[in-house]
Amino acid sequence: MQKFKNSFFYVGVIGGFTALMYWIVLLGAKLEQGRNIVIPDTGRTQWQEFLDSLIHNLEHPLAILLAQIVTIIFVARFFGWICKKIGQPTVIGEIIAGIVLGPSLIGMYFPEFFATLFPAASLGNLQFLSQIGLILFMFVIGMELDLKVLKNKAHEAVVISHASIIIPFALGMGLAYFIYQSFAPTSVQFTSFALFLGIAMSITAFPVLARIVQERGLHKTRLGTVVITCAAADDITAWCLLAAVIAIVKAGSFVSALYIIALAAVYVLLMIKVVRPFLTRIGNLHQTKESLSKPIVAIFFLTLIISSYATEVIGIHALFGAFMAGAIMPENIKFRNIFIEKVEDVALVLLLPLFFVFTGLRTEIGLLNDPYLWKVTGLIILVAVVGKFIGSAIAAKFVGQNWKDSLTIGALMNTRGLMELVVLNIGYDLGVLTPEIFAMMVIMALVTTFMTGPALDLINWAFKSKQQEIPQEISQINKFKVLVSFGNPERGKSLLRLANSFIKKLNGNAAVTAMHLSPTNELNHYNVAEYEKESFTPIIEESENLNQKITTLFKASNDIDSDITEVANKGDYDLLLVGLGQSIFEGSLLGKILGFTTRFINPEKLLNQVTGKESLFENSPFDERTKNIISKSKVPVGILIDKDFSSAETVFIPVFSENDTFLIQFAQKLINNSESQITILDVAGQIKNNPELKEKVRAIEQKAPNHINLLNERIIDKEFLVSQHLMIVSIESWKKLVDSKSLWLSDIPSTLILKESN
Known part of the structure; x- marks a missing residue:
């Protein structure tokens, strides 16, 4: 009865008030009498009017911006995925995506499409949003810096870091001497041009370096600690130098720049001595997500915005203010993790790709249409590599590192990535870099980032040092070995109970390894240890309840399914146990359509379909990751539906x-x-x-x-x-x-x- 009662009430209210509104419209029409209201007659049909309205809406600045964002995210994720598959940082793919969408490819071969998607009038909005993304990103970079590490290991790291800055800086200025007359803008002083070339040569991409260290399992080693500390010291020093360089370029001379530098010094002291203690007090009182109310969050974001505004007004760029705001955040690790989680996804997934594409729109590789220009590009790359790679390696060797670790530090410090693009865009905006030099330097950033992985592999091969990703105690002969790979800790407990059912009475003749791999982009060096502990605590407690000894294995991974099968195959396990994942492409019509289309844009799947290994219209009961594990694994695989x-x-x-x-x-x-x-x-x-x-x-x-x-x-x-x-x-x-x-x-x-x- 209640159901009918509600229905009658609903119909009565909707019908009654609809009739009331219609009656009001009729009465209102009488009020129009005596007014000179003219309805224009365009002579067009309603359908034509609708089409005109639709075209007008498509050309609206907001519609264009949203279309640009959708396109950019899709293309950036696609190229990032390709780079991930070949073992390269996703940032390289995102940079390439920007170049592909820019005048170097799409603009050259599909000019009409390019003009429609990226009209000149819309680039201001894109630049504005990309700058907001960079401000948030630099805020995160500042928070990820562990200043305690710098205090504890400062001496050795500072020697390596400063040597890795001053050597390429000097070489960059030397290079500027030879190319100034041919490539510097006519209105730019040599000092400004040389300083920007020097700072561009000396930068290191701290976030990319930190993720490579995690992926290669170096974060728990002494080498990993040293190189992270070096990169952190490099970041702080390089950004201070960049602020000084910007001040000099804007002021026009060293003497005039002293006023800007003095004001910047006052700003830094104010942030460290006044703002930081206040924020630390708040951080100590609010260490959990539940206690972080909206007003408290607003205080920290206001600090970020005011700091960025202050440095922009002073004349040392808003990004330095964002970096500084992140660096003075409370040192409490839990607090920083909460804020990093709040900001990182929006900055990295939504806004940062806009910066890559905006950089790509400025990068006109077509301008390098002469062999001489490519020779200059090669010279720039050579100077960058010699200065950073060799400079870091020699300094590391001087402070007592062996040759293998010294060369590894050099290879990692040579990674430039996103940070290089930030510097180049600042130089371009200030008019210090011409489009030709800008394109050459972007290519240099790509090459030096791309070469990091192969260089590390070559160093490991040359010194015959194979990384022990699989602990020795789990590579034992004559034992029934089970590898339990889990994502969700609760599912890991079920998998461990299942593994225990197969080996309970084997005593010392069985070995169980519990492995958890985490996507690299979800970790920063601040939360690795805490994340590892949280992931393994439930399964360790369960192993104690079962009286089952286990070995834990944690790794940051750029390609989880491939790494799972690699560990299983190399360890020669007798059984690999995983949980069944859920496919996002099942359960809805749109999901199935997207799942079908991904088979065409996924190169690996496309190759398998061409060679007949997979059916084009295959309807698999497993998600993509599980299918990849099944196909790549050489050992028995068990998938648990828990x-x-x-x-x-x-x-x-x-x-x-x-x-x-x-x-x-x-x-x-x-x-x-x-x-x-x-x-x-x-x-x-x-x-x-x-x-x-x-x-x-x-x-x-x-x-x-x-x-x-x-x-x-x-x-x-x-x-x-x-x-x-x-x-x-x-x-x-x-x-x-x-x-x-x-x-x-x-x-x-x-x-x-x-x-x-x-």
């Missing part, structure tokens, strides 16, 4: 074909180690008609009576499935169950889907 798995007391194993008979060996392990009650469904008589398999089952029965039961029934009722703790099925049979939409699927217990080793 329905609060607790134990393997009762286990159901359906055998639908001859390919499923390998499951019997896993049944035997469960009986031997967990005394499981196994029910095998032999529908097609694969076991009954195979003497060898029949004998194998009989041997299990003799060793463990009443623990294994063979069924030949075709119909399994719901009560039986619900009574089981675990179902084990092969991948092929699971696909058939999903494709046929079997009634089992709604009633099955936790399920382990197994794939044989290749």
Whole structure:
């Protein structure tokens, strides 16, 4: 009755007030009498009027800006994904995306499309948004700097860092002497040109370097600590130098710049001595997300904005103010992590790609249309590499590092990436750099960032030092080794319970490794240790409850599925256990359309479809990551569908074909180690008609009576499935169950889907 009552009320209110509004319109029409109201007659149909309105809306500045953002994010993520697949930082792909969308490619070959998407009048809005993104990004970079590390290890790091700045700075100024007359703008003094070339040569991309250190597992080593500290010292010094250079360029002389530098010094002292203690006090009182109210968050964002505004007005650029605001944030790690999480996603995913594309729009590689210009580009790259790479390596060797570590530090410090583009854009805006030099320097930034990974690989090869990504204690012979790879810690507990069911009674003849890989872009060096602890605490507690010794393995990864299979294959594991992920492309029509189109834009999948390894219209029951793990793994893989798995007391194993008979060996392990009650469904008589398999089952029965039961029934009722703790099925049979939409699927217990080793 209540339902009808609500419906009558709804209809009455909507209908009554709609009638009232119509009556008001009729009365209002009478008020128009005596007014000279003219409705223009354009002679166009309503459809034509609609089309004109639509075209007008498409050309509106906001519509153009939104279309630009959508295009930029798609293209940037695509090229970033390609670079990730070839082992390069995603920032390289995002820079390339900017160049592709700019006049160097799209503008040259598709000028009409380029003019429509990036009209000259719209570039101001794009630049403004990209600057906001850079301000937020520099705020994050400032927060990621661990000033305590600089205090504790300052001497060695400062020597390496300052040597890696002064050497390329001097070489850059020397290079400026030779190219000033040919490439400097006519109205720019030599000093300004030389200083900007020097600072551009001496910059290091701290965020890119930190992520490479994490990906290569160096963050827990002494070398990793040294290079992170060097990069942090480099960042602080380079930005202070950049502020001074900007002041000199704007003032026109050293003497005039002293006023700007003096004002900047007052600003820095004010931030350190007045603002920082106040923010530290707030940070100590508010260390959790729950206690960070909107007014408190507003205080910190106001600090960021006011600091950026102050440095822009002083004349040393807003980005220095953003960097300084981040650096003076409370040193409390939890507090910084909360703020980094709040800002980083918006800055990195939404706004920062706009900066890359805006840089790409300025980068006209077509201007380098002469062999001489490419020779100059090569010379710039050579000076940059010699100055930074060799300078850092020699300084590191001088302070006591061995040659391998010295060269590694040199290779990492030579990474320029995004920070180089920031400096170049400032120089371009100040009119110090011509379009030709700007394009050359962007190419240099790309090359020096791209070469970091191969250079590190070459150094490791030259010194015959293979990184031990797999601890020695888990590479033992004559042990049944299980690798548990988990994302969600709670799912990790279920996977560990399952692994324990297979090896419970093997005592010292089994080894379990719990591995958690985290995407590199979700970590900063501030929260790595805390994140690792949070990830492993539940599974370590569960291992203690099970009395199961485990080895933990944590790694920042740029390609998680590939790294999982690499560890499993290199470690020669007997079983790899993972959880079943959920595909974002299933469950809706739009998702399926997007899932289908990604098969065309994913080069790896496209190659597999051309070679016949994958079907174009394949409907897989697994998400992309799980499919990649299955295809790349050479060891047996188990995918757990977790329905609060607790134990393997009762286990159901359906055998639908001859390919499923390998499951019997896993049944035997469960009986031997967990005394499981196994029910095998032999529908097609694969076991009954195979003497060898029949004998194998009989041997299990003799060793463990009443623990294994063979069924030949075709119909399994719901009560039986619900009574089981675990179902084990092969991948092929699971696909058939999903494709046929079997009634089992709604009633099955936790399920382990197994794939044989290749």
